[in-house]
Structure formats: C-alpha cells, structure tokens
Amino acid sequence: MDGLILGRNAVLEALKAGRPINKILVAEGAKSYAVKEIYELAKRRQIPVQKVRRENLARITETSRHQGIVAYTSPKDYVTVDDILEKAKVKGEAPFIVMLDHIEDPQNLGAVMRTADAVGCHGIIIPKRRSVQLTATVEKVSAGAVEYVPVARVANLPQTAQLLQEKGCWVVGLDAKASQIYYEVDLKGPLVLVIGSEGKGISRLLKEKCDFHVRLPMVGHIDSLNAAVAASIVMYEAARQRWTGI
The missing domain is CATH 3.40.1280.10 (SPOUT methyltransferase, trefoil knot domain)
Structure with missing residues (x-):
C-alpha cells in the first residue's frame, strides 16, 4: 500500500502540510467536519476528489480501517x-x-x-x-x-x-x-x-x-x-x- 494515505486525520494533515497528492477517494455518504475540510483544501489545491463505494476502498487498501478516506501520493521521503x-x-x-x-x-x-x-x-x-x-x-x-x-x-x-x-x-x-x-x-x-x-x-x-x-x-x-x-x-x-x- 505504498503511496496511499488512509484515514481522515492522516489525509487532512497531508493536505495541510502541502504534501503532493494526486487524487483523493471518499466513500459515498462519508460526512464529518474533517471530510468537509478535506474537500475545501483539495479544491484549493486543485486535487481531484472522487466518490466511490466503501467496499471499493476496502478492496484498494486491503483493510476496512480507512475511515472512508484514501489519498494517492508518493511514499513519504526519509531524511538524514x-x-x-x-x-x-x-x-x-x-x-x-x-x-x-x-x-x-x-x-x-x-x-x-x-x-x-x-x-x-x-x-x-x-x-x-x-x-x-x-x-x-x-x-x-x-x-x-x-x-x-x-x-x-x-x-x-x-x-x-x-x-x-x-x-x-x-x-x-x-x-x-x-x-x-x-x-x-x-x-x-x-x-x-x-x-x-x-x-x-x-x-x-x-x-x-x-x-x-x-x-x-x-x-x-x-x-x-x-x-x-x-x-x-x-x-x-x-x-x-x-x-x-x-
């Protein structure tokens, strides 16, 4: 699952930190303050957001613990x-x-x-x-x-x-x-x-x-x-x- 960010808080903080993100998937019906903020930040940074069925997210991530939010990105860089x-x-x-x-x-x-x-x-x-x-x-x-x-x-x-x-x-x-x-x-x-x-x-x-x-x-x-x-x-x-x- 390298290149994926799972969960509301993880995706939200990645957006706030300016991490490069290619696309965000949101489960149909997912609603919370964090999800709303993710939509707003993604729109500001012109990152596409796609609604998908929750079972599709489970298949993509191979887990049910995605909280209805998945972002595609490059793996996090290590430092020295x-x-x-x-x-x-x-x-x-x-x-x-x-x-x-x-x-x-x-x-x-x-x-x-x-x-x-x-x-x-x-x-x-x-x-x-x-x-x-x-x-x-x-x-x-x-x-x-x-x-x-x-x-x-x-x-x-x-x-x-x-x-x-x-x-x-x-x-x-x-x-x-x-x-x-x-x-x-x-x-x-x-x-x-x-x-x-x-x-x-x-x-x-x-x-x-x-x-x-x-x-x-x-x-x-x-x-x-x-x-x-x-x-x-x-x-x-x-x-x-x-x-x-x-």
Missing part, C-alpha cells in the same frame, strides 16, 4: 540524521531524538510518531532492515504526525549512536533491568532515547553503546509494557524536564 540535528539547531533546542531498534509493528511506530510530535521530538531513527518502514498503516496510526516528525533510516544503529555521541548527544536505553528509574535522571540535554523491539528489547551491540539505561517501575503482575506505551512515558518525562527546567 544530519537533517534531524539541523532541525534542532534551527529551533535553538538541544536535540531530542528517538531511536527505534527493530520495531516491527506498524501500530507501534505510528503511535511513537504521534507522541514524538506532541512532545516536540526532532526526529526518529530506524534501521533499514528488520524494521517496519513508513507504510500506509503507520501514517494512519500516526494521525498525520508523519508529516511533521522526520524519520531517518540508517544501515547500522550502533554506529549511528556513536556518531551522535561524538556530536554531543547522550544515548539512553530503556531497559527493564536497568538500576535507574527514568524520572531519576537528567533528560534535558542532547538526548537519543533508544527503544528496543517488542519481544527482544535493545540488541546487544546497541545496548553496549548506550551511555546509561533507565527503566520503568513495575509493581503489577505484568513485567513489561508495549514498546510505544513505554516510549511515550519516557518521552513525556524528557519533555517535562525540558519545559520546566527541572
């Missing part, structure tokens, strides 16, 4: 790590980057992107292999955050972590066995937050590259959280420290 650092520099802020170690679930990547946008994260780094990429499902789950959070795709995460350390960043891994709790450490400076895969956590070589590790306190019967949920908790703590200076 330097692009992410430059974004932080232009904003006059310490770099705030999330590195995802072989996250395979598109729901997790989309959710992380949504939180990253909310907290002002400058970008996300993913590996080229054994990881979910920027798919239509990721875009939909991100609710349009994909338009605002740059994603860099690299060949080697440990090497990239070392490069960022050389540029002054602290690389902090989220690890259930860490001795320090996430809110006990200073996350205000140049930060690369490393989140491991859903089942295996952070890979050994990347884990060794981390300057230190933090954990989430767990007092219940379940000993781990969904990767996106865990990432969101620590990202908001980093944002809180940056916003309050505490």
